[in-house]
Amino acid sequence: MFCYDALCHFEANIKPNKLTVITTTNLDDTPKLATLRNQCPKAKIGFGIHPWFVQNNSIEELKPLITEYKPDFIGEIGLDYLRPEAKLQQQVFTTQLNLAMEFNLPVIIHSIRAYNDVLKILKTYNIHGIIHGFNSNDVIAKEFTKLGFLLGIGNNISKNSKITQSIQDIGINNLVFESDAPFSSWFNKKVSISDDTFLYAQMVAKKLDINLIDLIEYSNSNLQNLFN
């Protein structure tokens, strides 16, 4: 059984045989991503201006790329308060949320030390998507799921992290598994691969004491429904 991947990067260089959400932070890669989707219909592709790169990209570039390459989502977008330019990040984030509304696309959100501000902003939009690498408590989790967001569970579940505590209180209707390949590995592995999602599902099934296959069926259909 395949455990779908709710986020990996173009750099992972995969040709997916299961539903796989693939992003790039490099807008020059968008034509190649579109080609990949033509070859692998199970790939869902998206791009956006990542909060780490707000200074290198102009928001004007984005709309023509969306029109031409018709992504399945916009992302990663969001706020990262470990990085500079908070004000500029907020501007670029909200402009991209407006584009997502205009093109009726879900979004994948990168949020580091910024959950409260991301929530405040998302509450003013009627928009859906995934909170990538979710790692916070059950109160924040509930706020996002009330808005209709899915929570992406990745390598943090293999560590001593907030999500290992709050996972008990997050309903399995709200979960998807993500590898973040090739960047976020688990334990001492050098790189992550898309199929690491299966390991994260195993870890969560064990913590929740539920059947692994049931859990994967839920998370797979949660992800599938986002793109229907």
Ligand SMILES: [Zn+2]
């Ligand atoms: Zn990220």
